[in-house]
Amino acid sequence: MLQLIRLELKKFSLGWYIRGALISNLAIAILTYFVIYIENKEGDLMFTMYEDVFDMIGGMVRATFIVFAAVLIAKMVIEEYRNKTILIMFSYPVNRKKIIASKLIIIAMLTFMTILLSNMIVAGSFFIINAYFSIVPFSVTPHQFWEETIKIIFFAAAAAGSSLIALYFGMRKYSVPATIGSSLLIVVIAYSSNPTFSMVTFIPLQLGLAAIGVLIAYSAIRNVEREDL
Template identity: 30%
Template sequence: MSKLLKIELKKINLKSQIISLLAMNCIVLLLSIFTSTLLANPSEGTPTGVAMQLTTSELALLITRAVLIVWQSILIVQIIIEEYKTKTITVLFTYPYSKKQMILAKFLLVFLLTAAFAVFSTVFQEISIYLLSRQLTFVTFMPESLWSVVIVLISNICLGFLPLFIGMRNSSVIATIVSSLVIVVIGSNSQASPSGLLGIPVVSLFLGVVSLILLVITYRSMLVKEI
């Protein structure tokens, strides 16, 4: 499996991914701070409502979760969908590995990369905002339960595989990306919670389990799919 992961990893420009990840985190941090500034000094007629309940750290995590779901869908496109769309996946099937191993290696690579990006982003945002909150009054930090963060993180990664189920219907790149955006819009809905639906551990866990079931269905269909 490790050899397969190395083969798949070579298809990704990891350096550009890391640079993009750093840039994304800086943008999310600045956006969260800027929003906190506006909320701390609301102008007349500016709606506050639920947004006022969000601390800077919660807002940063909300945005980070949304971005990572879309990011994961892009990885899915690069590692899986495009190869099926262009039929270059057939080259892999000539390797001395079973079809099951190759597909599972792709799934595992997407999971590991997204998990690594998610852990880094969460730690980066939490530490940065904590340090800034000690210097800037409008930057607010609220520590979250480690178990809650872990459950939400893993569940969101599982949910991030849902676009694969949709995209593999017709090996569609557009359907994969658009479905991830739809998930972000629905998951970031603040009616149920200021931090969005995806920030609620129970809801996030339920959606993650559903996505895993659909992932298994997708995996089985990929095993019998004619290229």
């Protein structure tokens, strides 16, 4: 399995993914500063605790990289089925289930790690800058930061699971637009927010979507031997 994962990583250059992640981190950081600055200037006081900042950053990061995961699914799975290039891999003396599993493991792990690192980078940079410019009227201690990191790990794992839901829609007709479009729908459902209630930290929904994504991935792996290309 590890050898298959290494071959997949070598086959699909991820330079675009790394560049996209860095640009996204910068964009999320700038948007965070801009939103909080505007809210403070208008006196709305929506960000009264450090948890509010972490929640906003976490929601934007997870939403962004669920869409990135859909692009990975499209490139690594859907396009190979649509172009029938996956027949070449299926002709090797390797179990088909392991081939598909290796692709989905890469997608889920990349999504998890990118969400985790992006949260820490954006939130860390925000509170470092806040220490000098007082963007918000509070600071965060190292202990509080590590407490939030535990939550970030949990939500990153849930997002990695829910990102696999797009696989179901893409595999129906081997459609790249359906794959990416379904990820946008997931983002709208799972990361909507209003002043009275936020889906971003609603644990039952996040766990439910993660479970659905894992079941879809399991079904795709289990049924790959019976699929007619």
